[in-house]
Amino acid sequence: MTIKGGCLCGTVRYEIAGAFAGAGNCHCSMCRKAHGAAFATWAFVDPDEFRWTSGEDSIAAYRSSPQRERLFCSKCGSPLAASHSGKISEVVLGAVDGDPAVRPREHIFVGSKAPWYEITDELAQFEQWPPGMGQA
Numbered sequence: 001m002t003i004k005g006g007c008l009c010g011t012v013r014y015e016i017a018g019a020f021a022g023a024g025n026c027h028c029s030m031c032r033k034a035h036g037a038a039f040a041t042w043a044f045v046d047p048d049e050f051r052w053t054s055g056e057d058s059i060a061a062y063r064s065s066p067q068r069e070r071l072f073c074s075k076c077g078s079p080l081a082a083s084h085s086g087k088i089s090e091v092v093l094g095a096v097d098g099d100p101a102v103r104p105r106e107h108i109f110v111g112s113k114a115p116w117y118e119i120t121d122e123l124a125q126f127e128q129w130p131p132g133m134g135q136a
């Protein structure tokens with residue numbers, strides 16, 4: 001399958017030649033700020049399957065952690081993806097076109113959750129990272 005996505009103004013577009021490896025909702029304070037939302041839903045991709053198809057010169061990056069850059073459209077501000085050590089390994093699920101054929105499997109960084117948001121589903125919840133997962 002080919003997954004496609006892009007920003008609100010349509011300048012930046014990408015394709016993924018494969019399926020998502022999973023997805024999760026992150027409630028950390030950085031994701032809440034960066035997305036202007038109660039949480040951010042990230043989906044995991046194989047960096048070798050990801051490519052920008054338009055607007056690459058309009059992508060801005062913010063290094064929110066030593067190894068992590070948040071990539072967004074410099075024209076409309078849409079958050080799009082995150083890279084680790086320069087490789088795209090996560091995309092923002094909300095910017096994907098159509099049905100991405102993956103569903104969030106967990107809530108992470110629930111310890112930083114917005115006090116005004118109540119989690120009402122049955123997905124697993126983790127105070128920070130789930131066991132065995134990387135670093136912020």
Ligand SMILES: [Zn+2]
Pocket residue numbers: 007008009010011012073074075076077078
């Ligand atoms: Zn845009």
Ligand SMILES: [Zn+2]
Pocket residue numbers: 026027028029030031032040109
């Ligand atoms: Zn986060």
